[in-house]
Amino acid sequence: MIFVESLPAIPGFQSGGLLGHLVQTGFGGFYDGMVHSVVTPEDGMVMVALGLLSALGGKDRARVLVVAMPLAWFVAGAGALMFPSVGPPPLVPTLGFGMVGLLVAFNQVLPGTVFKMLVIALACIHGAASGGAMRETGLGWLGLSGSCVAVFVMVSLLPACLADIRKPAARIALRVGGSWLAAIAMLMIGWAIRSS
């Protein structure tokens, strides 16, 4: 049974509390960390956004995503675990997946190097936030490892399903998904401004 122990009133907008959902699966820290990344909306959306962007770019981009994202996530998470001051400013994760959503909506296929840098940058931002949450919730290295495995699974499955899509209508469906992500990010930014 999964029990959501704490759910901040406005997740994603509280400094230090970013992505701070502690989920107790009953199976230990590793699985708690896995579920944490899956049920944290900001994490889920950046994975979906980058999955869509890689799918637009083809299999090469998908391979970069599968390797670079979990690794960068772990490195940044480890940094946040070891150094409490490491962590993204509020709204940066939201801006990140919103920007990727816009790129998808406008059908932008980034050059390989730029895509690689974007993946690493966003993985570092979310990984640092995730590492901070693991430190705060006491899940530590085990939780961070679970979180990275969840990221690997997610960014493997999504592009695997989508990267071979070549039908124009299906590609435009991906773009609709990107526009939804961008819209969600814009609303979240507006919400954060109002809340502050």
Added chain:
Amino acid sequence: MTHSYDSLFAATGRFIAHASHHDAGGGLLSGLSHPVSGADHVLAMVAVGLWGAQLGRPAVWALPVAFPIAMALGGMLGLTGIPLPGVEIGIAVSAIVLGIMVLAAARPPLWVAAVLVGVFALFHGHAHGTELPPGANGTLYSIGFVISTGLLHAVGIAIGLIHRYDWGKSALRGAGAMVAAGGALFLYQAIA
């Protein structure tokens, strides 16, 4: 929003109350339900789908891409307290104009259609932005809100697929007339 489905919500009151209890402070379910709680919003968003289906590719996809982004921009304005004059009138006019476009089977250039839909989306987004419940879960609310809007477009597109049949063309134009008439009613209510 004055044009709410009061009777519908009254009939499902127990479910809504139950959902709200678990949907701490207004989260995903609140976001999902908000766009469908106003008949004027529903009419306009379904009309976007109808018009897109009538226009065919690429408009059938381009309009639902343009609408959420512009709507979210309007939502940001509303959330941050930046006023937009004549919001209710703009929403009613959007239903009238979109209904007329469907009724007339109008085929403007794609960019004109996208700009038109985008401008109307600003009004809808602004209204939603100013009506968001205080203390709600911003992240989940935003997700539900956008998904619900997109699904309304999908409903419009699905209905609009009758355009491929001869009888469907006439039926679709009839639906456009009804949307425009509904918009006129809402305009009257907004002005009166």
